[in-house]
Amino acid sequence: MRRNCLSVFGAMTIALVASAQPSTAGTDEAITSIPVAQLDWTRTDEGVAFASLVGDRFVEPYMAMVQLPAGLVSPAHVKTANMFGVVVSGTMTHIAVGAEPSSEILLPEGSFYKVPAGLAHVSRCVSETDCITFLYQDGEFDFLPITQ
Numbered sequence: 001m002r003r004n005c006l007s008v009f010g011a012m013t014i015a016l017v018a019s020a021q022p023s024t025a026g027t028d029e030a031i032t033s034i035p036v037a038q039l040d041w042t043r044t045d046e047g048v049a050f051a052s053l054v055g056d057r058f059v060e061p062y063m064a065m066v067q068l069p070a071g072l073v074s075p076a077h078v079k080t081a082n083m084f085g086v087v088v089s090g091t092m093t094h095i096a097v098g099a100e101p102s103s104e105i106l107l108p109e110g111s112f113y114k115v116p117a118g119l120a121h122v123s124r125c126v127s128e129t130d131c132i133t134f135l136y137q138d139g140e141f142d143f144l145p146i147t148q
Contacts, residue, residue: 039065047072057141066135068092068125076122076146081139083115090131093124097146120146 032054039051047069055062061081070090076097087107094113095104097120106126107113115121117139125131 041067057137059140061136061138062141063134063136066133068123068131068133070125070128070130072125072131074123076120078118078120078144078146079115079137080117080142080144081137082117083113084136084138085113085133087111087113088132088134090125090127090129092131092133093126094121096121 034053041049041051043049049067050057051065051067053063053065057064065088066085068090087109089109091109092107092111092113093104094107094115095101115123
């Protein structure tokens with residue numbers, strides 16, 4: 001039952017985020033389906049992998065699956081677009097720079113998060129397995145490191 005609830009939650013979240021996109025009714029009448037085995041992953045030098053779902057992350061709002069290696073801790077950074085995510089597997093945290101460490105919240109699979117544009121933060125994959133998340137950004141991708 002728990003797995004079904006998580007699947008329903010994830011599907012509803014994706015539908016809600018997708019509905020925030022400008023309407024393109026009539027431009028693409030087909031259903032898009034990408035089985036997990038057919039995701040086209042590209043890996044960064046830091047080991048983070050992206051599988052594009054909708055949009056080109058470097059030029060427009062986009063949706064992607066993102067895989068973070070187990071134990072990864074990002075440098076403190078900001079993004080110029082709002083970031084919305086649903087944890088698919090693993091356990092993640094996102095914490096604002098300067099926040100009390102005790103305020104860090106564990107986000108196991110099925111959890112939702114939003115990191116507002118311009119908020120300096122650190123993201124971590126705290127599980128012993130890689131973290132996979134569905135990610136939507138309402139602007140193009142950037143990763144702007146800051147000094148703490």
